[in-house]
Amino acid sequence: MKTSKSILPLKLDNVSFEAGGKRLIKDMTCTFEAGPRTVIIGPNGAGKSLFLRICHGLLEPSEGKVIWQNAEQIDPRLHQAMVFQRPVMLRRSVSANVDYALKLRNVPKPERLQLIDESLSRTGLGRHRNRPARVLSFGEQQKLALARAWALRPQILFLDEPTASLDPAATHSVEEIVQAIHERGTRIIMTTHDLGQARRMADDVMFLNRGRLLERAPAKQFFDEPANDLARAFVRGELLWWTLGKDNKRNQGQPRTE
Amino acid sequence: MDDFSSAIMAAVSMVIRLDPHLTEIVALSLKVSLGAVAIAAIIGLPLGAAVALFRFPGRKGLVVMLNALMGLPPVVVGLIVYLMISRAGPLGVFGLLFTPAAMITAQVILVTPIIAALARQVVEDLWIEYEDQLRSLGASPSRALPTLLWDGRFALITAVLAGFGRASAEVGAVMIVGGNIDHVTRVMTTAIALEVSKGDLSLALGLGLILLTLSTAVNGAVFLIKDMAERRHA
Numbered sequence: 001m002k003t004s005k006s007i008l009p010l011k012l013d014n015v016s017f018e019a020g021g022k023r024l025i026k027d028m029t030c031t032f033e034a035g036p037r038t039v040i041i042g043p044n045g046a047g048k049s050l051f052l053r054i055c056h057g058l059l060e061p062s063e064g065k066v067i068w069q070n071a072e073q074i075d076p077r078l079h080q081a082m083v084f085q086r087p088v089m090l091r092r093s094v095s096a097n098v099d100y101a102l103k104l105r106n107v108p109k110p111e112r113l114q115l116i117d118e119s120l121s122r123t124g125l126g127r128h129r130n131r132p133a134r135v136l137s138f139g140e141q142q143k144l145a146l147a148r149a150w151a152l153r154p155q156i157l158f159l160d161e162p163t164a165s166l167d168p169a170a171t172h173s174v175e176e177i178v179q180a181i182h183e184r185g186t187r188i189i190m191t192t193h194d195l196g197q198a199r200r201m202a203d204d205v206m207f208l209n210r211g212r213l214l215e216r217a218p219a220k221q222f223f224d225e226p227a228n229d230l231a232r233a234f235v236r237g238e239l240l241w242w243t244l245g246k247d248n249k250r251n252q253g254q255p256r257t258e
Numbered sequence: 259m260d261d262f263s264s265a266i267m268a269a270v271s272m273v274i275r276l277d278p279h280l281t282e283i284v285a286l287s288l289k290v291s292l293g294a295v296a297i298a299a300i301i302g303l304p305l306g307a308a309v310a311l312f313r314f315p316g317r318k319g320l321v322v323m324l325n326a327l328m329g330l331p332p333v334v335v336g337l338i339v340y341l342m343i344s345r346a347g348p349l350g351v352f353g354l355l356f357t358p359a360a361m362i363t364a365q366v367i368l369v370t371p372i373i374a375a376l377a378r379q380v381v382e383d384l385w386i387e388y389e390d391q392l393r394s395l396g397a398s399p400s401r402a403l404p405t406l407l408w409d410g411r412f413a414l415i416t417a418v419l420a421g422f423g424r425a426s427a428e429v430g431a432v433m434i435v436g437g438n439i440d441h442v443t444r445v446m447t448t449a450i451a452l453e454v455s456k457g458d459l460s461l462a463l464g465l466g467l468i469l470l471t472l473s474t475a476v477n478g479a480v481f482l483i484k485d486m487a488e489r490r491h492a
Binding site: 053056058077078081082084088090091092100101104105132134135148152 | 388391393394408411
């Protein structure tokens with residue numbers, strides 16, 4: 001698990017993804033250097049989750065390439081982690097859930113015990129360590145998903161709307177944990193619908209709409225002066241929709257805002 | 259009505275007296291059925307999980323076959339096993355015919371498809387829920403297989419119980435390969451069939467009641483254990 005080699009930067013070269021005859025991600029080219037936190041925003045169906053899954057290797061792009069640095073020497077899959085919108089907990093104890101992830105990466109037992117202790121205490125789950133994971137509240141389960149990611153010490157962590165169903169207190173806890181993981185040197189790429197969260201968490205913002213990357217900019221610049229008209233409308237909280245064109249085909253219409 | 263009440267009386271009397279003949283039949287029945295279910299579970303659970311997780315040519319055909327084999331006619335299985343282990347058969351050298359081992363073999367063939375088909379469905383449903391997370395953590399289908407069997411253990415208990423139900427109620431196959439030999443291969447179902455043919459309906463009904471009670475007890479005990487464990491793990 002420990003390596004001196006970095007899998008970053010991550011490069012996407014003209015990546016497209018097609019399913020059911022529809023192109024859901026279109027011609028995406030971008031680079032993620034080590035360091036800043038990138039927040040991906042956009043309306044429903046923009047392709048945010050798909051984009052994360054393609055980067056993480058859960059989906060193969062239909063066209064284009066996902067390129068990790070040093071991929072010939074180290075397995076990039078072993079140096080990344082992902083936290084999903086709905087945490088999936090195994091039917092075992094809190095500590096066993098973390099242990100399972102570490103076992104899959106062949107971490108020796110003494111190191112596993114240390115990482116379990118550390119990750120559970122840093123996420124505030126130490127007192128729950130022997131409880132079955134599935135009896136935890138939704139917010140605690142999300143923290144456990146982060147603890148599992150913490151223990152893996154990934155170089156890059158993908159977060160797919162990790163606070164989508166959480167109350168403000170739980171959201172705050174999750175954001176603090178994500179920040180702590182970032183401060184330890186992990187590259188963060190997360191999606192969110194919450195513009196407030198994007199302002200709090202982002203160093204760098206990507207705006208996606210209908211499978212295309214329409215704008216990428218440093219957070220301050222993006223929120224103060226978005227260059228793209230749809231991004232500007234989205235930041236203002238306006239509703240985005242598409243008018244129907246001829247033959248009732250949406251892609252023939254023009255994007256409109258209200 | 260008289261038959262029924264006298265059957266209950268006979269059954270209760272035999273149980274209270276711990277009738278040695280009855281005890282022997284019940285013990286052998288449990289040994290054969292539980293033994294067959296244990297072996298079928300060892301084969302069927304990983305087989306069902308593997309069919310659920312791996313993609314290979316002919317997988318759909320295998321799924322259809324597993325489902326179809328759930329309805330295997332016991333007498334046909336009994337006949338095939340008989341032909342295989344009879345003295346002239348390819349496995350005749352082992353001398354298994356008319357032994358409890360032959361009965362267990364026949365029941366394993368009957369029960370394995372039931373457990374495998376039900377396990378496949380359970381694991382497939384679980385894989386839909388777990389796939390992204392397990393793949394994200396780096397689990398290949400072969401590493402995910404034991405994880406999903408363990409996490410699906412409560413639902414899989416029902417699959418094993420369905421197998422036990424089939425094994426304990428089965429008469430055709432064990433009759434053919436076991437021969438219903440007194441003190442050797444006589445189990446409750448074959449004993450019931452014999453007593454009916456002899457006209458001793460009371461004893462047959464009494465054995466039937468004991469069989470029902472045992473089956474209910476095993477199912478009830480497993481249900482309670484499953485319920486308690488499920489509540490603990492939410």
